[in-house]
Amino acid sequence: MKLSFLKDEQIVVVGHSDDLIQKVIEMLEFQNYDYSKNLVVFPGKRPSYYLKKALAQRLNHSFIPPLIFSADEFVNFLFKKISNACFIEAVEAVGIIYEICLRHDLLTTFFRKFDNFISFGFKLFNLFEELYIEGISIHQLKEVETLIDIPAKSQEKLRFLSIVYEDFYKELIDRNLCTRALRYRKLADSDDLESYLKFNNLIYAGFFAFTASEKKILQKLATLKNFYFLFQEEVKFNKKLFDKINLYSCPDTHAEVKVVGHLIENFPIDEKTVIVLPKSDTLFPLLRQGITFLKDEDYNISMGYPLSRTPIYGFFNNLFEAVNSMENNQIYVPAYFKFVLHPYTKNVLVKNSAELSRIIFHQIEDLFRSEEIPPFVELEWLEKEVPEIISANLKDFNLTVDDIKEHIKLIHNNTIKKFIIIRNIEEFINNCKDVLLFIYEKTTARFHYLFYPYVEFFIAQFEKIANSTIKSFQFEHIESYFNFFKNLVIFENVPFHGTPLKGLQILGFLETRNIKFKKVIFLDLNEGVFPDLSEDYLLPYSVRKIIDLPVYQDREKLIYYYFSLLVNNAEEVHLCYIKNDKNERSRFIEKIIWEIEKSVSEKLNIPIKSISWSVNLAAKRPSEIYKTEQIMTIINSLCLSPSAIDVYLDCGLKFYYFYILKLIKKKDISTEIEHSDIGIIVHESLKQYFKLRKGKKLHPGDFGNDIELIVNDIFLKKYGSKITGNLYLIKFQILQRLSELIEYYRKMAKEHQLKILEVEELIEESLFDTSFKYRIDLVENIDSSIIIVDYKTSGNENNYKIKFDKLDISDRQSWSKYIGSLQIPIYMLLYSRKYSINPLNLKGHYFLLGKSLINDEKVRFDPFTQIDQEEGIKIVSIILQTLLNEIKDKNTPFEPTSDFKNKCKFCDFQPICGTFTTPSKTS
Ligand code: SF4
Incomplete structure (x- = not known):
């Protein structure tokens, strides 16, 4: 910091380990507990509370305090003496900039709408304020503005910034309005400050860097007698620092806030203990999980939290x-x-x-x-x-x-x-x-x-x-x-x-400037978070360099200066950072370590407390459900479907929850289309399409494209006319797939005798003393065969396969492993009973709509291809009878699945069973 205009006697150097506030107090003049003849300026607001409290403790008597300002408050105080201009808010300034842009016809069509412009307008305003406070002239800006990418109309792009910049401040002055930068500039150019500063002592304390306007103001103040500039020395770390610094490497924010809880609980806390949060996102995890044992009145929060x-x-x-x-x-x-x-x-x-x-x-x-x-x-x-x-x-x-x-x-x-x-x-x-x-x-x-x-x-x-x-x-x-x-x-x-000096202090980093804390707990010391060196949107580094504006290195120096003082001056320091594959620890931690190693000329082994979660992944096997009389009454009144048998085979508990307790996952009323909705739409479309073609011999010409109308109508009824995004894409895919299916039938009608016997046929039959009720998607008559068809949106036949070669009928435990589905075989058994036909004269197919192409016989999967159909039907009958006996046997409880890994993954009852992780076989 070059402030050559200051006289030696005006500069007071405060040691880097000293308490700046105590030094200020030592310089104050007073008479009979009256300090009002002193004016003190700090960079921020917070030191004023500490100064007043330190004075009160020292005097132990009522007193008239000095006038204490933050830098902005000081400028506003003086500005009001020399001008009556109205202070305006950023949003109003953006409105003025917008009108200037419109007046000069500078904006693209998109930005001509104020709601689109506003976010860009805030960036422009911030840029202008920085240029203005740094005293950048229109001429200087014109020299570099061709290097700046502005979303303006192309022919105006080159002079956009200088035109708006010039007009903006002219207009503010004409309308007697002011912004922060304008106030600083006005004061920097004023020659009449002395008359408003009749103080015995004017102390500027704790500053590290200044804008051009601030320097000019300071230069004027330096001409006043009794002006003092207190500068705290930069820190030189040494090995002693190691004794008080504790480093914590944490896997995530929750671990960090748990560390804080551990460091605070059971220790006395007062305003000399600070938790520094450079990232506001950490505030609520800290309050809700880290320091829940404290009452609201035990701490003070002073930081900004995003409104959004x-x-x-x-x-x-x-x-x-x-x-x-x-x-x-x-x-x-x-x-x-x-x-x-x-x-x-x-x-x-x-x-x-x-x-x-x-x-x-x-x-x-x-x-x-x-x-x-x-x-x-x-x-x-x-x-x-x-x-x-x-x-x-x-x-x-x-x-x-x-x-x-x-x-x-x-x-x-x-x-x-x-x-x-x-x-x-x-x-x-x-x-x-x-x-x-x-x-x-x-x-x-x-x-x-x-x-x-x-x-x-x-x-x-x-x-x-x-x-x-x-x-x-x-x-x-x-x-x-x-x-x-x-x-x-x-x-x-x-x-x-909050109440500034009450209890534990939870502060944003800038709030800690110039205050000496005893215990410092600093979170989120990670690159990209602290220091936050995100690049300026409008002014690139090269342009900043040309016009001599501060660059990120200057910002980094300033932040490091205050950070090193905070760490150096505390008695106990805890620095936490997140270490995982996405986060690196802050360069400031590396810098401190490097500085210390330099001071002792040796490589030091720094102890780091590595925090990790001890996670117990052992999951408990859900208990079986024993059948009560009440359950038996429900079972005996059940009317089953083939899918219920599949569910039971997969998992007895799932059957119990769904068919006995009748628990159903609540469907969201949301804009998102669920997987089950796709199945419903496909089935409904095919039902409507084939109903129109039922009971007659079909020719290729009978398969028209009315499927498109049917799908459109279903979507309109279900989702309205505004079909966009994901929904549009899904509708498009469904239509495409069903058109391919129609083409498939067209081809089949060309090569075979084809008739649709039934669509969504209701079957109500009894088998092995059990009532069944269900609907069959389609019954076809192709040449001389009757084929029962069930449409599946999946394309994987393994989901429905019965592995007869591996299935051991005497090993009950193996059934769910080797049976994908019993649905089609049961359909065949029941259909044959309804029409008194031999099931061997029937065929059953899963129609796999999820196959990549619907143009050959691979889309149909016959579960009896591996085995002689008679043999297969016999095995299925034995299995079905055994399963029905189990369901109806009071002494056979409902057991959980034996394949937790595959069966629980997509099961709606996971929250009830607690099988988010796979239970071990022995647990
Ligand atoms: S979560 Fe697993 S054990 Fe529980 S009902 Fe579902 S499949 Fe069965």
Whole structure:
């Protein structure tokens, strides 16, 4: 730092191990406990609390404190003496920059929309502020701007920056407005500071680097008598540091926060203990998993937390998605549920109860799951008719139809309906504010201790916009307002301001400057996190060098200076970093080690505490279920299907959960198409297609392309007309596959006598004293054969194969291993009973739609190809009879599968059985 204008007597060098705040106190002049004739400036705000507390401890008496400012506060204080210009917020500045760009017709079509421009506008504003505070002239900028890539209209690109830069500050001055950089520049150019600084002592303490404007201000201050500049020496590490530094290599954030808990619990803590979080993401894991034993009042948090990560942002996001999904006054059901099932929405009080509200919305959700409801519905239908339908289920809760109607209407009116028509930003922002106040007043959210600071900050942001010049901006489409909201929030951090000097301090790194802590716990010391040296979006390194702007090395030096002081001055230091294949430890740790090794001229072996999780992967084998009388009653009344036999063969427990307890995984009301939906759509399409061709001899010309109409109609009914993304792709694939199938039948009709005997035929028959009920996809008559067909979306015949060559009928344990499926053989047995035909005169095929090509006989899989059909049918009959006897035998419990590895992987009952890891055979 070159500050040659300072006189020697003005520079006070503070030792790197000394307490800067105590040094400042020693320099203060006072009379009768009155320190008000001193003015002290630190880089940040936090040292002022420590200075006042240190004075109070030293004097043990009431006193008048000195005037203490952060650098920005000091500039604002002086600026207000020499100017009455209005301070503006960044968003307002972006609005002015946008208007300048439009005036000069500089923007591409995309950026002419303010919601698209805003994020770029913030970057431009930050760039201009840096250029301005560093005193970069228009002329200097013109020299380099051709090297800067700006998304402007091509013919204007070359002069874009200099035109907007020049106009922006001119306009601010003309309109008597000011930004931070303008205030610094104004002060740097002012010759009249002395008259406002009538202090006995003016102390600048704890600075390391200055912008050009700051240097000029300092140069003026240096002409004042009684101006002192306290500079703390850079640290020179030595071997002694090793005694107090502890390094922790952790596998992840959770291990880091557990280390913190270990270091804090059972130790006395006060404001001299600090946890430094260079990454805000670690804050909540720390609070919720690391230091859960502390009460809220035991610590103070002072750091910024991204607004876009708060639940309020998530709530608005869901709300805007719901509004955005509306078409012709109808709302898209999955988006609606995403919004109403958000914890804020579903907890809007009804009759003073949040629980009742949750019950109402989950009833509506169940209704949508159980009924075939179209993908788009009217809000009015939800308000008027849905309450009528669900009210019968809510009688026990003392809720009338009118209560439910009123409740749904209240939520719609105060959220969704507020955004259907918006005239300008002011109206949009005011409505956002109203929604937030509605949630604050009418839900239980306010009882969460962090909800209030979030709301307060959101409201403050809304008010800034509502009072700014951009409030009258209008957008053509409603979604532009939502984009505007997102782009606005993305740059904001909620500042947590706790009680500054109470208890354990949880601080962002910059908050630690100039303060001497006893115990320092520093997390996330990883490359890319600390120091954060991410590159500037607009000004590349080479350009910064040419115009002499600070580059990342300068930033790194500044951060290292404060970091090394923090570490050096503490009595106990714990540095944690994450070590895994994606993260390296910070260069600052390497630097400290290197500095120490240099000081002793030897390579040191640094002890590192390596934290690892001890994970117990041993999984317990789920217990068998013994059959009670009640279970037996259910079993005896069961009407089975061939698939139920497959399920039982796979796993007795799965059969018990599904067919006895009738547990079914809840289907999501979501925009995502599930695998089971694909099967349903395919089966429904084929059913409709073949029904039109049933019972007659078919010729190639009978296989028209009406399958496309059928598929389109099914998708329209199920998903509405807005079919995009993944859904579109799946629809395309289904159509393509079914067209190939039709082509396959066309070819078959050319070469064979083909007739469709039945489509989705219901079979209700009894076999081995057991009732069966199921539907067969298709029964074909090809030449003289009757073939039972079951369509499968899979392409792998192994899933259905019975390995007769390996199957040992006397070894019950081996059955599930060698039997893929009994479905087609059982179909054949039951079909033959229904029509009194010999099963040997039937054929059964799994039709494998998942095969890469549907153009030859490989798409049909006959389970009896390996064996003489008579022999095969005999074996299957014995197996089926044995399985049915087992199911009906009270003394045979339902056993878990013997193949946990393969059978549990995709089973819906994993959470009940706990087989996320494979249980050992002996456990
Ligand atoms: S998770 Fe495994 S053991 Fe449990 S029911 Fe499913 S298949 Fe059977």
